[in-house]
Amino acid sequence: KAGVTQTPRYLIKTRGQQVTLSCSPISGHRSVSWYQQTPGQGLQFLFEYFSETQRNKGNFPGRFSGRQFSNSRSEMNVSTLELGDSALYLCASSLEPGVTGQYFGPGTRLTVT
């Protein structure tokens, strides 16, 4: 069974631009969560989606948004990029909410210049 896939793997954007990252969960997994990983703040929860609905959201500004499609694939969007948004963005999937085992993708490395 294929793992969680994320595209693109690397991205360079300019401050003020917007970016969309994509995540395809493991087949059969319907819950998708997003995380931001930086050297300064570590791993932080962004949001969780299930059945095309956002179930939980972390403490991030409204510039960070996401959505989930009917096939469970998910996208996250960051608008008006700031230098501090440079990070590794990780997607994780699980069968459904409340299931403790989640599987991470390799991440998208975003660099904002």
Add this chain to the structure above:
Amino acid sequence: QQQVKQSPQSLIVQKGGISIINCAYENTAFDYFPWYQQFPGKGPALLIAIRPDVSEKKEGRFTISFNKSAKQFSLHIMDSQPGDSATYFCAASKRTGGSYIPTFGRGTSLIVHP
């Protein structure tokens, strides 16, 4: 405010030795405590996890010790191998809206010398 404190930040161990990583949490609402292993260029992978009603859990060379009263838990890697060299994250999760939302420690970079 750092809700999950992890130490040490880095750890160097000789092959065959025991690696010990410690975490402490503050919020008693946390009820699921996983450990993740992350290799460079990869996402974190779930290694082992424990619930607060158990004081110890062992899977192969990996053991979690949990002290509920002290709000501390630790990962022990027995017979450490060079292939264990990675970054390890502890996490503490609480149920929010039916989902387990983790709060992560800052990570420990483990190097096992051959």
